[in-house]
Amino acid sequence: MPAMPDDDPPFLILRRDGERVVVRGAESWASGPHGKAATVWAEWGWTDGRLTARVDRYGFYTLFWYEKDGVVAVSPSLVKLVAEGCDATQDARALAVFHRIGIFVNDDTPLKHVKTLPPGGVLTWDGTGAVRVESGATVPGTQEISREGAVDGMITHFRSAVARALEEHTGPFHVPLSGGRDSRHILLEVLHQGRRPEACVTFHHNGAVPNREAMAARALCERLGVTHEMLGFGRPRLADTLRALVMTSLCADEHAQMMPLNDYFLGRDAVSFDGIAGDILTNPDDSADWFMGLSRKGDWKGIAQGMIDGHGRVVSQSHWGKGAGPIYSPGMDEEVRDYVAPAIAQYADAPDPYQMFWMFHRTRREINFVPQAILGSARHVFCPYLDPEFVEFCISLPYSVTKDQQLHNDAIARAYPEVADIPYQEGFPEPRVRRNSKLRKLGGVRDAAQIVAALGGESRVRAFLGFVRFPDKLTRHHGDIYALHALSLDGLDAAKARRLLDLAARLRARRPGRLISDRYEGA
Structure with missing residues (x-):
């Protein structure tokens, strides 16, 4: 694209x-x-x-x-x-x-x-x-298959998906590499098929000290002799958040952390791979077993409430825990629960209703902006986990073969035993996080002033103070996102939308010039 x-x-x-x-x-x-x-x-x-x-x-x-x-x-x-x-x-x-x-x-x-x-x-x-x-949406049935068959099927179908991409694109490409399973599987498979990326790219926000995700990516690249570039320099927090909100059309509360990748591909005539959907298609999360029990009872409102409570804890400071709802849309808890419940219930006949809801409402509606927008500065982005044969195979797997969250681990270990000893990110120690420098903090004040001047309404002073002070209920990261989201929508009309687009373009033009904080030269 x-x-x-x-x-x-x-x-x-x-x-x-x-x-x-x-x-x-x-x-x-x-x-x-x-x-x-x-x-x-x-x-x-x-x-x-x-x-x-x-x-x-x-x-x-x-x-x-x-x-x-x-x-x-x-x-x-x-x-x-x-x-x-x-x-x-x-x-x-x-x-x-x-x-x-x-x-x-x-x-x-x-x-x-x-x-x-x-x-x-x-x-x-x-x-x-x-x-x-x-709509072309369908709900899958459940296939009869053993755990061994599921592992072999994952290997085979993913191998075919990557082969189709490599057949279509015979030139150079990059692989954004995290410390997890999805991008590792992509890298290992392109190498298995005799192709080598120009570089693997990993972003983190810890300066010259890699975090454990970057450590895992580097360990893999060193073993394989693949060039690895780390994007670890400090970033303009508010500027990245505003740019991400505009890129995602005010439809996501994530992705600001990925702006180094967007900047990396800007100006490059590059092709990239992306591991979108690999996680939700291959492993349920830690809540899946609880939600499966609720789905068997037909308690869709219970699942919806569980999602609300879980998200509230993630975006809140520990003393608050209630999320952004009571702050930005108070009094609507029951209406939200009543609306989300049937959106989950439409997948009642799927092997894992929670997986299907998450796949087609979070991964499709929010994570999708990674290949579409964040990596959209690349010439083309291949997403092999969305290959129809692979998707249809995975979403029809019985819950019994996915519930232990080890299916993807087992498939990778079986297909590429030569690197099975290299841990994923959780196997590395988390280093000390570097504090923001005074210069970066001053840059944040400047960005806050520019954003509020362009978008703020009558309460500009209050909005400015909200960005430069630590939020009292939400985390710093999510406090910024929801505040900027509300500020962008407040009084939105044609003139303000044009200011949003212009502001995002100006912030992009002023993006940091330093990106690659560390580079390993592969073979």
């Missing part, structure tokens, strides 16, 4: 004017080539008085669409739609869900009149009547 600058995303706006349709923007657009290894993509075309827009099989490319008062619009950027005049009325319920579980569910967005296309979604409009949206 081609790079998509923060300040000039593509769009198409169609307005019914009597017997004709007034067209503004790109009449046709595609996110990139749709070869057999393409798994995250979108496109639209206005031809012979008919609009057709579609997204990939699992809907992992977020394409926003708008309809109101005879106007229909599409864009990969919600902010761009508003900047071009689309109604920015907020969706209070969708925002309340976001404040409580950190994601937007179904096809909701922060705005009432803007939605996303569903998995395999196809939108059509003939210039009259309402927009029609069809």
